[in-house]
Amino acid sequence: MQKITPYLGIIVIIVSVGGIFYPKLGYFLLLVFASLMIIAPFRGRWFCGNLCPRGSFADFWLAPISRKANIPPVFRSMWLRAPIFAALMGFMVYRIIQTQGIVDKVGMVFVTMCILTTAVSILFGLAIAPRAWCSFCPMGTLQRTIGKGKYELKVDREKCIECGKCRKVCPMQLPVNEILSKPDCIKCGRCVEACPKEALRF
Numbered sequence: 587m588q589k590i591t592p593y594l595g596i597i598v599i600i601v602s603v604g605g606i607f608y609p610k611l612g613y614f615l616l617l618v619f620a621s622l623m624i625i626a627p628f629r630g631r632w633f634c635g636n637l638c639p640r641g642s643f644a645d646f647w648l649a650p651i652s653r654k655a656n657i658p659p660v661f662r663s664m665w666l667r668a669p670i671f672a673a674l675m676g677f678m679v680y681r682i683i684q685t686q687g688i689v690d691k692v693g694m695v696f697v698t699m700c701i702l703t704t705a706v707s708i709l710f711g712l713a714i715a716p717r718a719w720c721s722f723c724p725m726g727t728l729q730r731t732i733g734k735g736k737y738e739l740k741v742d743r744e745k746c747i748e749c750g751k752c753r754k755v756c757p758m759q760l761p762v763n764e765i766l767s768k769p770d771c772i773k774c775g776r777c778v779e780a781c782p783k784e785a786l787r788f
């Protein structure tokens with residue numbers, strides 16, 4: 587069921603480090619953006635849990651050395667997420683306008699964004715939890731908004747024995763078996779695999 591692999595995380599290193607010397611690597615971010623925009627209207631945040639290179643980086647590279655503490659609830663609040671989305675997108679567009687369309691300069695804007703957000707994700711990933719950044723990442727917020735209610739995780743209350751195994755494995759630290767709507771579920775399928783009673787399904 588789980589599709590995300592450790593190998594995707596290498597792309598984060600290639601773009602963040604290689605992009606300094608070869609800015610065109612930054613255009614990879616456009617591919618990421620296009621992919622998640624195509625997927626989100628049908629599957630919500632599925633991209634985050636199955637294809638995102640930084641998600642893979644968090645799950646496989648950061649997780650072994652992360653504190654794995656609780657993600658503060660404020661990280662999920664739209665009062666924080668909406669301004670972060672507006673600030674980062676506004677900053678990126680402003681920088682792109684300044685490049686006057688020069689290909690390498692535009693690429694470097696994307697590389698800079700990648701380095702900036704990767705640095706923050708590593709910091710929070712180590713100090714809090716691997717997917718702490720994913721709780722307020724602008725691209726996650728965008729997918730949540732576009733794909734709310736799509737491909738929802740369903741809980742069979744008759745089968746659930748409240749063992750809590752699903753909550754333990756959830757990388758987003760969601761109350762998996764408690765609430766029905768989980769717009770920040772990244773559809774990774776880990777809870778489905780962990781449930782001993784087959785009470786969860788998409």
Ligand code: SF4
Nearest residue numbers: 634638641720723726
């Ligand atoms: S929230 Fe952002 S960094 Fe995390 S998996 Fe989704 S797109 Fe990638």
Ligand code: SF4
Nearest residue numbers: 756771772774775777
């Ligand atoms: S609720 Fe399940 S599918 Fe959704 S993020 Fe958590 S573990 Fe993954």
Ligand code: SF4
Nearest residue numbers: 746747749750752781
């Ligand atoms: S793992 Fe399955 S049985 Fe256990 S609490 Fe979660 S949904 Fe219920």
